[in-house]
Amino acid sequence: MADKEKIVKIAGLTGSLRKNSYNKAALMAAKKLLPENTELEILDLSDIPFFNEDVEEEGIPDSVLRLKEKLSEADALLISTPEYNYSIPPVLKNAIDWVSRGDDTPIYGKYLGLLSASPSPLGGARAQYHLRQVCVCVNLIPLNEPEIFIASAHTKFDEKGELKDETAKELIKELLAELVKKVRCQREENG
Numbered sequence: 001m002a003d004k005e006k007i008v009k010i011a012g013l014t015g016s017l018r019k020n021s022y023n024k025a026a027l028m029a030a031k032k033l034l035p036e037n038t039e040l041e042i043l044d045l046s047d048i049p050f051f052n053e054d055v056e057e058e059g060i061p062d063s064v065l066r067l068k069e070k071l072s073e074a075d076a077l078l079i080s081t082p083e084y085n086y087s088i089p090p091v092l093k094n095a096i097d098w099v100s101r102g103d104d105t106p107i108y109g110k111y112l113g114l115l116s117a118s119p120s121p122l123g124g125a126r127a128q129y130h131l132r133q134v135c136v137c138v139n140l141i142p143l144n145e146p147e148i149f150i151a152s153a154h155t156k157f158d159e160k161g162e163l164k165d166e167t168a169k170e171l172i173k174e175l176l177a178e179l180v181k182k183v184r185c186q187r188e189e190n191g
Contacts, residue, residue: 005037005184006037006187007037007038007039008035008037008038008039008075008076008179008180008183008184009038009039009041009073009074009075009076010034010038010039010040010041010074010075010076010077010078010113010176010179011040011041011043011070011071011073011074011076011077011078012027012030012031012040012041012042012043012077012078012079012080013042013043013045013077013078013079013080013092013095014026014027014042014045014079014080014081014082014092015045015079015081015082015084015088015089015090015091015092015093015127016081016082016089016091017045017046017091020161021082022082022117022118022119022150022153022154022156022157023080023081023082023115023116023117024042024080024161025117025157025161025162025163026080026115026117026150026163026168026172027040027042027078027080028042028161029162029163029168029169029172030078030080030115030172030176033169033172033173033176034176035173035176035177035180038176038180040078041070041074043067043070043071045067045091045092045094045095046091047063048061048063048064048067048091048094048095048098049061049063049064050094051094051097051098056101060098064098064099067095067098067099068098068099068104068106069106071099071106071107072106074106074110075110075111075183076110076111076112076113076179076180076182076183077107077110077111077112077113077140078112078113078114078115078175078176078179079092079112079113079114079115079131080114080115080116080117081114081115081116081124081127081128081131082116082117082118082124082127083116083118083120083122083124083125083126083127084127086126086127086130087126087127087130088127088130088131088134089127092131093134096134096138100137100138105138107138107139107140108138108139108140109139109141110140110141111140111141111142111143111179111182111183111186112135112140112141112142112143113142113143113175113176113178113179114128114131114132114142114143114147114148115128115148115149115150115171115172115175116128116148116149116150117150117153117156117157118149118150118151118153119152119153119154120151120152121151121152122149122151123149123150123151123152123153124149124150125147125149128147128149141182143175143178143179143182145178146171146174146175146178148168148171148172148175150163150165150168156168
């Protein structure tokens with residue numbers, strides 16, 4: 001199989017720790033909408049400790065090392081984030097803070113697909129735009145289109161957490177296809 005056709009591995013992250021999170025449900029929907037030769041692994045951030053340089057100097061915690069390893073194996077990232085007070089949740093920012101440190105950052109220069117789900121009428125838009133600011137500093141490359149804001153999320157998922165909104169599904173498919181395309185182009189450029 002040529003490098004261009006090799007499986008594209010995507011790491012999925014959400015900033016919500018809630019059991020019935022709309023954003024985790026959106027990532028689960030994305031798993032069902034993947035292009036051919038693509039894998040999506042949703043990573044758990046619940047055991048990542050708060051970033052602390054003193055802890056870092058003593059040795060990076062095992063949970064952070066596991067996260068860095070999974071992100072190193074990924075070709076791209078897909079983040080589905082809720083909006084907390086016009087921003088991204090602390091659990092997501094904290095994970096980014098941990099993995100962006102040092103010379104071996106596993107996210108540097110990787111493409112990022114963004115989506116958000118929120119009961120609000122804006123669908124988490126402000127969180128996405130704040131996350132884009134963070135991406136500049138850590139050199140993650142967010143895709144500009146399509147923008148996916150699943151507004152009034154409580155009406156877009158059924159009682160089992162299945163995404164029932166066809167427009168959102170189509171946009172997620174489009175985002176995933178574009179993410180895979182960017183990864184394959186990056187592979188060609190890097191030889």
